[in-house]
Structure formats: C-alpha cells, structure tokens
Amino acid sequence: MVNDRGQLYTIEGIAAALIMLFSAYLVLSATSVYTPGDTHISDMQLEQLGTDALRMMNTPINSSSSASPLQDILYYNGVQGEFNGAGFNTIFLNYVNNETGSKIDNAPNGLHYNATVSYYDIANETTGTLPFYANSNLTGGEHPVRVTEWVIVNKTFPGGGGTDVKPRAVLVEVLLWRD
Amino acid sequence: MAGLNDDAQWIVLMGFVVSFSLFFLAMLLNQSTLVGQTTAEGVLDFPKNDIRDVKDVIIASSQYSGDPSKFAIIQEDITALALSRKEAVVTYSLVTTPTSTDSHTRISIHYNNGVTEYNEYWTSL
Numbered sequence: 001m002v003n004d005r006g007q008l009y010t011i012e013g014i015a016a017a018l019i020m021l022f023s024a025y026l027v028l029s030a031t032s033v034y035t036p037g038d039t040h041i042s043d044m045q046l047e048q049l050g051t052d053a054l055r056m057m058n059t060p061i062n063s064s065s066s067a068s069p070l071q072d073i074l075y076y077n078g079v080q081g082e083f084n085g086a087g088f089n090t091i092f093l094n095y096v097n098n099e100t101g102s103k104i105d106n107a108p109n110g111l112h113y114n115a116t117v118s119y120y121d122i123a124n125e126t127t128g129t130l131p132f133y134a135n136s137n138l139t140g141g142e143h144p145v146r147v148t149e150w151v152i153v154n155k156t157f158p159g160g161g162g163t164d165v166k167p168r169a170v171l172v173e174v175l176l177w178r179d
Numbered sequence: 180m181a182g183l184n185d186d187a188q189w190i191v192l193m194g195f196v197v198s199f200s201l202f203f204l205a206m207l208l209n210q211s212t213l214v215g216q217t218t219a220e221g222v223l224d225f226p227k228n229d230i231r232d233v234k235d236v237i238i239a240s241s242q243y244s245g246d247p248s249k250f251a252i253i254q255e256d257i258t259a260l261a262l263s264r265k266e267a268v269v270t271y272s273l274v275t276t277p278t279s280t281d282s283h284t285r286i287s288i289h290y291n292n293g294v295t296e297y298n299e300y301w302t303s304l
Contacts, residue, residue, distance in 0.1 A: 007187040014194050018201070025205055044223055051228045120259040122252070127263045148229075148265065150236035152253065166249055169236055169256035171264050 043145050050113075050147035050176040053095035057088075058149050070172065074117065074153040078165065081158045083117060085133030093135065096176075110179050112136035114144075118171040121159030128159055132172065144177035229265060230290055230297050233257070237271050238301060241284050244276050267292035274300075 057070040067075070069091055073084040096111050115132035138144070149172045156165055236257060243249040250273065261269035267290060274285040284303040290296070 004184040004187075007184070011187055011190050011194065014191065018194065018198050021198075022201060029205075029208065040220070040223060047228075055232075118260055118264050120256045122255065125259075127260055148232065150232050150257070152236060152239055166252055167240075167243060169240065169253045169260065171260045173264065 039143070043143075046176055046178065047145045047147055049096055050145065050174055051149075053092055054147060054149035054172065054174065056095055057091055058151055068151075070149065070151055071153055074151055074170065074172070075155055078155045080156050081130055083130075083132055085115075085131075088115065089133050089135060092174075112142075112177055112179065114138055114175045116173050118173060119157040119159075119168065121157070124159055126159075128157070129173075130158070138175065142177040142179065144175040146173060146175055148173050224294060226267070226292055226295055229267065229292070230295075233261060233265075233267075233269050233290060234288060234299065234301070237286060237288055238303075241273075241286060241303065244273055244284050265292075 054070070057073075058068045060066065060068045070088075073087045073091075076082055076084045092113065092115075093111070096113075112135055114134040114136070116129050117132050118127055118129045120126075121128050150169060151172055152167050152169050154165060154167045156163060157168060157170070240250065240253040240257070243253065254271065257271075258269055261267045269288075269290050271286055271288045274287055275281065275283065277284055286301045288297075288299040288301060290298070
C-alpha cells in the first residue's frame with residue numbers, strides 16, 4: 001500500500017497556484033498603460049473643449065443682441081484684414097480655462113493656441129488665411145488639435161472680393177495644444 | 180491504480196475546470212477592451228462637430244435668402260472653404276423661399292468628407 005497523504009499537499013499546491021495567478025491577473029488588469037496610440041483619447045477631449053469654446057463665442061449673449069461676440073471680434077469696425085485679436089484672446093482663454101472651484105489665473109492648464117481666419121478670395125478663386133491671434137508660437141514639437149468654427153461676418157476681405165460690404169462666411173481655425 | 184486512494188482525483192479535476200473557466204473569463208475581459216476601443220474610434224471618426232457647424236452656418240445664412248446675390252456669395256464661401264480647409268464637399272441649395280402663402284424656408288444640405296455622407300432637408304419654423 002502506497003502512502004497517499006501527498007495528494008492533499010498536491011491539491012493544496014494547485015489551489016494556491018490558482019489563487020496566486022488570479023490575484024496577479026487582477027492586479028495587472030487593474031492598471032492600464034498609456035501608450036502613444038492612446039493619445040487620441042486626450043486629443044478628443046481637447047478637441048471638444050476647443051469646439052465648445054468657439055461655439056459659445058459664436059452665440060449671441062442675449063436675445064436683444066443680433067451678433068455674437070465672435071462676429072463682433074471679426075468685424076472690428078470693418079477694418080479689412082484685421083480682427084480684434086486681443087478681445088478673442090481674453091474670451092477664448094477664459095472659456096477653455098474655465099473650471100469649478102477657485103482658479104489660478106494666467107493659463108493654469110498650460111493651454112496654448114494659434115488662431116487664424118480663412119476666407120475665400122472670389123476673384124483669384126483661392127482661399128486666403130489671415131493671422132488672428134496666438135498666445136504661443138508653434139515650434140514643431142507640439143501635438144496640436146485643430147478646431148474650427150464657421151462665422152458670417154459683414155465686411156470685406158483682402159483679394160478680389162470687391163469693395164462693397166457684403167456678408168461673408170469665414171472659417172475661424174484654432175490650433176490648440178497643451179504643454 | 181490498484182490499492183491507491185483516488186478520492187482526490189475529483190478535487191483535482193474540479194480545480195482544472197475552475198482554472199479553465201477563469202482563463203475563459205479573462206479572455207472575454209481582454210477582448211471587451213478591444214471592442215470598446217474600436218467603438219470609441221468609430222465615434223471619433225464621425226465628424227459630428229463638422230456637420231453641426233456647417234449646418235448651423237447654412238441655417239444662419241438663410242436670413243439672406245431674400246437677397247440672392249448675398250446668399251450666393253456666402254454659398255460660394257462655404258463650398259470653397261469647406262473643400263480647401265475642411266476636406267469636405269459641402270453643397271446646399273435654397274429649395275423654397277418664404278412667400279405670402281408659405282412662410283417656410285427650405286434648404287437641402289449635402290455633406291461628404293469621403294468617409295461620412297450626410298444629407299438633410301431643412302425646413303424653417
């Protein structure tokens with residue numbers, strides 16, 4: 001008769017191994033590693049933030065005002081090729097840095113942007129892009145997202161657009177990044 | 180196995196069954212993250228904000244529907260800028276303008292960025 005007391009130890013050993021494997025699996029799966037392929041998650045958040053800020057700016061403040069703040073900023077008393085960039089800077093940074101609770105001023109999130117305005121040059125049949133405002137320069141190392149907003153503004157634009165003032169549709173483009 | 184006590188074999192067998200089922204569950208869990216990621220990417224690919232924006236500006240331009248020259252300039256701006264700056268084909272046309280019997284403005288909107296195509300027949304309130 002062979003002594004079979006070792007069987008109990010074997011079962012115990014297997015059970016212990018299973019428990020250890022399972023806990024190791026739980027621990028490893030509880031954390032996720034942020035790989036370069038996952039940057040689209042934070043990109044999406046930044047894109048939504050920028051889009052929302054621009055949409056808010058392109059909405060009239062109340063029912064009695066016919067133009068939105070963004071339309072007023074672009075109109076800038078009808079000066080051709082120029083916009084109220086400083087005014088855009090104030091409102092845009094205020095919106096994208098908005099947060100609950102107490103707030104530290106001057107871009108606490110390290111959000112930077114570079115805004116331009118694209119318009120259609122009717123006579124030359126090309127699109128032109130004018131500088132709008134930037135609170136930081138692009139050096140090439142950044143990883144920006146691009147957000148846009150269509151605006152109808154009642155002024156003339158450079159190129160062969162004619163001299164009589166007519167409502168035009170322009171595209172405000174903002175490159176937004178965080179560092 | 181003559182003379183051996185084989186009571187424990189059942190316990191070992193059950194242990195194997197449990198461990199295999201655990202493996203199976205772990206694989207399911209692993210696949211679920213992959214599925215979630217592709218779904219999220221599918222949502223990202225859909226140009227929700229682009230369509231909404233272009234629709235809004237077209238609707239805003241309908242206030243000039245009474246003046247064909249103003250309306251046509253905005254139409255040209257939107258089509259040209261959407262193609263060169265947003266990589267999307269956007270065309271729209273005024274179907275009806277308000278008359279004394281029918282106060283509605285109707286615009287048919289077409290958007291296509293190569294991946295997503297969107298058509299809308301918009302009627303004003």
